[in-house]
Amino acid sequence: MLNIRDVRTSYGKIAALKGVSLDIREGGLTCLLGPNGAGKTTLIWTIAGILKAQAGSINMGGDELVGLKPHNIVTKGVVTVPENRLVFPEMSVLDNLHAGAFAYFKDKEGVARDLEDVLQRFPRLRERSGQMAGTLSGGEQQMLAVGRALMARPKILLMDEPSTGLAPIIVEEIFEIIGGLRDEGRTIFLVEQNATLALKYADHFYLLEQGHVTFGGQPGEVDHDELIQRAYLGARKAS
Numbered sequence: 001m002l003n004i005r006d007v008r009t010s011y012g013k014i015a016a017l018k019g020v021s022l023d024i025r026e027g028g029l030t031c032l033l034g035p036n037g038a039g040k041t042t043l044i045w046t047i048a049g050i051l052k053a054q055a056g057s058i059n060m061g062g063d064e065l066v067g068l069k070p071h072n073i074v075t076k077g078v079v080t081v082p083e084n085r086l087v088f089p090e091m092s093v094l095d096n097l098h099a100g101a102f103a104y105f106k107d108k109e110g111v112a113r114d115l116e117d118v119l120q121r122f123p124r125l126r127e128r129s130g131q132m133a134g135t136l137s138g139g140e141q142q143m144l145a146v147g148r149a150l151m152a153r154p155k156i157l158l159m160d161e162p163s164t165g166l167a168p169i170i171v172e173e174i175f176e177i178i179g180g181l182r183d184e185g186r187t188i189f190l191v192e193q194n195a196t197l198a199l200k201y202a203d204h205f206y207l208l209e210q211g212h213v214t215f216g217g218q219p220g221e222v223d224h225d226e227l228i229q230r231a232y233l234g235a236r237k238a239s
């Protein structure tokens with residue numbers, strides 16, 4: 001569905017992605033594991049067009065995404081749920097959800113239908129629909145970030161560490177939501193440091209280390225303990 005080939009992205013002189021190639025398969029959950037600073041967020045922002053790839057190709061069904069403006073990438077159906085959720089704290093839950101549908105504001109009926117779907121999926125967002133997003137709990141903000149992304153009519157959801165900063169029981173809940181989206185046949189690219197949990201849900205995974213994809217496969221094919229160790233090793237080194 002999305003084919004990434006030899007993508008390079010730098011911050012000034014600092015190379016963060018040093019030729020990354022991977023495939024996000026349609027109707028599955030592809031996980032990207034890797035320690036702090038590996039380049040995971042950089043890859044998400046590069047796919048989303050917010051950071052510019054200096055080289056390489058990101059292809060979706062024959063369309064090249066490198067060089068497109070971020071909002072054009074969103075309207076092609078590549079929608080990001082960013083790291084740390086980034087909901088608009090001083091806007092209501094409803095306004096945050098409407099913000100996700102920015103490209104469809106003329107289609108009022110369609111947006112109303114999408115909104116009803118999201119509120120059915122997340123009853124807690126309905127209960128809190130008038131509340132400022134900044135007053136929600138971390139787990140609720142994560143649901144809101146997912147709901148906002150669904151309002152953008154995604155063909156692919158890019159999710160950057162949805163478990164960050166959440167209590168373990170809430171993380172389980174968020175993963176159940178992600179698993180549910182996958183079971184509906186949605187295409188999801190999930191960046192996670194929580195390798196143990198990610199491998200429970202993933203159909204395919206890749207390991208990113210220092211800007212390189214060093215490993216990939218299906219969770220059933222590999223020794224989880226070794227992989228989990230590698231996914232965290234850099235994190236220990238960095239601290």
Ligand SMILES: Nc1ncnc2c1ncn2[C@@H]1O[C@H](COP(=O)(O)OP(=O)(O)OP(=O)(O)O)[C@@H](O)[C@H]1O
Nearest residue numbers: 011014016034035036037038039040041042043193
């Ligand atoms: N704005 C920036 N300016 C300069 N260097 C940056 C910037 N953002 C990230 N980097 C560097 O790029 C590399 C990759 O960072 P990135 O945030 O993509 O890693 P990550 O895998 O998402 O890490 P984490 O697990 O901590 O979220 C790191 O070495 C980081 O220091």
Ligand SMILES: [Mg+2]
Nearest residue numbers: 040041042083
């Ligand atoms: Mg990151």
